[in-house]
Amino acid sequence: MTAGLPGALTPARRARALGEVPGASVDVVVVGGGVTGTGVALDAASRGLSVVLLERADLAAGTSRWSSKLVHGGLRYLAHGEIGLARESARERAVLMGSTAPHLVRPLPFLVPDAAGRDVTALAEAGGRAADLIRFSVPGGRGSLPSTRRVDADEVSRLVPGVRPGRGGVLFWDGQLVDDARLVVALARTAAAYGATVLTGATVTSVDGADVHVRVDDETFVLRAGVVVNAAGVWAQRLAPRIRLVPSRGSHLVVPGSALGSPSAALTVPLPGSRSRYVFALPQADGLVYLGLTDEPVEGPVPDDDPVPEDAEVAQLLATVNQVLTVPLTGDDVVGSYAGLRPLVLPESAGTGPGDATADLSRKHLLQWDGPVLSVVGGKLTTYRAMAEETVDAVVARLGRGARRSPTGRLPLLGAAPRRVLDRVAAPRRLVARYGTEAPTVEALGPAAVVAGRPESVGELRFAVRYEGARTVADLLDRRTRIGLVPADRERAVPVAEQVLAEEG
Structure with a gap:
């Protein structure tokens, strides 16, 4: 039952990628495994492009796990007169709630x-x-x-x-959102189901023309990319110093x-x-x-x-x-x-300093080429899909291949289903809200609580290691689950996480 889970980020799949990616030539290398990068990887892979996503730490290791966990319609944008941004936010919220991730x-x-x-x-x-x-x-x-x-x-x-x-x-x-990090994991796995290679623990040290230089542990290698999409968020300037x-x-x-x-x-x-x-x-x-x-x-x-x-x-x-x-x-x-x-x-029209308070800066994103590197930064979690679509439109135009239209507006993420189907999934409602139709698989891996008094189960930790690319205690407690948000609970959970990693490794 579990062997055929689509898009599974298994330890074996990662080992295989480490053998295949060095020296490879692909259409798109995406740098950054947050909501923007995983969204771009899914959009590109779903249009038939070959994709490698490289993330220096773990999925959702940066800003994408520290949001307010809201998929919002942009009420604050209205106060600033940004009607277009508010409408885009409302549209993307409807897409998430109705098609891509209703669970x-x-x-x-x-x-x-x-x-x-x-x-x-x-x-x-x-x-x-x-x-x-x-x-x-x-x-x-x-x-x-x-x-x-x-x-x-x-x-x-x-x-x-x-x-x-x-x-x-x-x-x-x-x-x-039940959890912003769970959205990122679902995006990454769905991208993998469409053929993308997702490699965490891989740091892009430089881009030299079409050559992308990567470090994994103490090893370095090079792969070639038609386009490099820089989706590194607040760290984007490391690959694109001209971005402000x-x-x-x-x-x-x-x-x-x-x-x-x-x-x-x-x-x-x-x-x-x-x-x-x-x-x-x-x-x-x-x-x-x-x-x-x-x-x-x-x-x-x-x-x-x-x-x-x-x-x-x-x-x-x-x-x-x-x-x-x-x-x-x-x-x-x-x-x-x-x-x-x-x-x-910071808009190009601004002076040398930020000027107004950051609260008043636009949440619009920036799409900017620098040679073969296309940087996409800014924006909001709610509008990640629209940002990814615009980004891959530019990639397709540059490469001259790949589907011209994005299918992601109606593409369910792994675990997603209409509400009437989710209501019939035979698993605890809490698991359905986090894993959708895959909740029964999670429950079958062990219903025991990780920490007494908290709802997270040992099965969730096992599922994270087997199918979601989790490799460390931090991956398990701070991203695949959010036990780590309460330090006292995290301390009690560490031995359980270590035991699961030892058993599943």
């Missing part, structure tokens, strides 16, 4: 309480209704989410019990849902002094809440190590959400935190 995305209500101020909720209601109109205008958008509406005090208390009682609010809806990036750090705190009364809606509170930036308290399926999001400029070279939230960001997030809570959150409620770097593109 990974669910509708999530967002509550803006009157406790934040009636002027705030009036603005939120106007923005929500404008976003609804844009959603109605895109294919598949009309029925994908409920419409914006006002709610009374009783419903506010039911949705987010931690909010100060006695007042109503506004409710709008958006999409929530202004990295921005977005930080989140992890708190127990019980600290907010176990909310079923995302609490939405405006940042003091801003009409377009909010702090969200985002409920997760595992009972935790992610509190974010900051937007802080990052100076100097981008390090390889994961960024961490600064004390001022922690204080800002807590102070903002505490404006509307009956019992304020404190540092003692924070059980974990994470931060990611956004690869924001």
